[in-house]
Amino acid sequence: MREFFAMGGYAAYVWPSYALALIILIGNIIAPMQQRKKIVSDIARKIRRARNEQK
Amino acid sequence: MNVFMRWFHKMGSPRYFYTVAGKMIPWFMTSFVILLLFGLYYGLIMAPPDYQQGESYRIIYIHVPAAWMSMFIYVVMAVSGLISLVWRIKMTEIFVISSATVGASFTFLALVTGSLWGKPMWGTWWVWDARLTSELILFFLYLGIIALHSAIEDKRVAARAISILALVGVVNIPIIHYSVEWWNTLHQPATITKFDKPSMDISMLIPLLLMALSFKLYYGAVVLMRARAELLERDRNTRWVQELIEGDAK
Numbered sequence: 001m002r003e004f005f006a007m008g009g010y011a012a013y014v015w016p017s018y019a020l021a022l023i024i025l026i027g028n029i030i031a032p033m034q035q036r037k038k039i040v041s042d043i044a045r046k047i048r049r050a051r052n053e054q055k
Numbered sequence: 056m057n058v059f060m061r062w063f064h065k066m067g068s069p070r071y072f073y074t075v076a077g078k079m080i081p082w083f084m085t086s087f088v089i090l091l092l093f094g095l096y097y098g099l100i101m102a103p104p105d106y107q108q109g110e111s112y113r114i115i116y117i118h119v120p121a122a123w124m125s126m127f128i129y130v131v132m133a134v135s136g137l138i139s140l141v142w143r144i145k146m147t148e149i150f151v152i153s154s155a156t157v158g159a160s161f162t163f164l165a166l167v168t169g170s171l172w173g174k175p176m177w178g179t180w181w182v183w184d185a186r187l188t189s190e191l192i193l194f195f196l197y198l199g200i201i202a203l204h205s206a207i208e209d210k211r212v213a214a215r216a217i218s219i220l221a222l223v224g225v226v227n228i229p230i231i232h233y234s235v236e237w238w239n240t241l242h243q244p245a246t247i248t249k250f251d252k253p254s255m256d257i258s259m260l261i262p263l264l265l266m267a268l269s270f271k272l273y274y275g276a277v278v279l280m281r282a283r284a285e286l287l288e289r290d291r292n293t294r295w296v297q298e299l300i301e302g303d304a305k
Binding site for chain 1: 156164288
């Protein structure tokens with residue numbers, strides 16, 4: 001196991017590569033989710049306000 | 056009208072696209088995760104170390120698929136740009152900007168992992184080699200497209216502007232691909248994408264292809280997620296969006 005993590009002495013290069021890939025992959029999933037959530041709540045707020053004004 | 060054209064027309068309807076894309080995303084995501092896990096398992100555990108580079112070569116399983124994606128996404132983006140300029144189709148306009156952020160991310164990943172690989176193998180983080188420089192230009196093109204899009208208030212005008220920029224920049228793609236042949240500098244020539252047998256053992260090649268395919272599926276999922284968000288933003292004052300969100304609110 002320790003041998004696996006050591007990557008034949010190249011751990012300092014191999015693991016940062018995989019870590020960055022993971023961060024970027026996850027980041028690009030979270031970003032559009034939050035973008036969509038924000039827009040939906042934005043529009044929902046406007047709809048509610050418009051409805052209240054009608055009353 | 057054949058089946059494909061009918062489908063294409065239907066997809067032009069924002070509401071239909073929004074619903075269908077929403078159903079497609081989990082499929083893309085699941086198959087991405089499965090292929091990724093297989094790719095990582097074969098790449099990090101099963102594949103033998105390289106006879107020259109030892110274990111350091113395993114960066115290839117991130118670096119090469121990321122670099123392929125950086126170009127693949129750019130081409131998709133430029134084609135979407137061309138379609139939106141010629142036929143003024145709103146859906147393809149949305150794909151241009153939705154692709155840009157993912158494309159920029161993969162380009163960045165290719166550059167950084169290249170650097171991390173270059174240090175132990177070439178002895179330097181960076182050289183102004185033709186391949187590296189043209190890939191860096193690709194990164195700036197993506198950033199330019201994102202910046203231009205956010206600088207223009209009117210989304211349709213913005214979409215047209217970035218489509219033109221994307222099309223102009225497409226000239227860089229063959230330059231990146233052939234840079235290793237035209238200029239004989241540090242970066243090694245193609246191993247897989249050439250008209251010959253790949254010069255790589257099958258045990259090392261399989262994880263590479265698994266990772267590449269998983270990245271493509273990932274792009275499929277993420278671009279659809281972004282496109283849905285973009286679409287809501289753009290159509291926020293239309294009836295279908297109002298109905299959709301009112302339906303959710305109840």
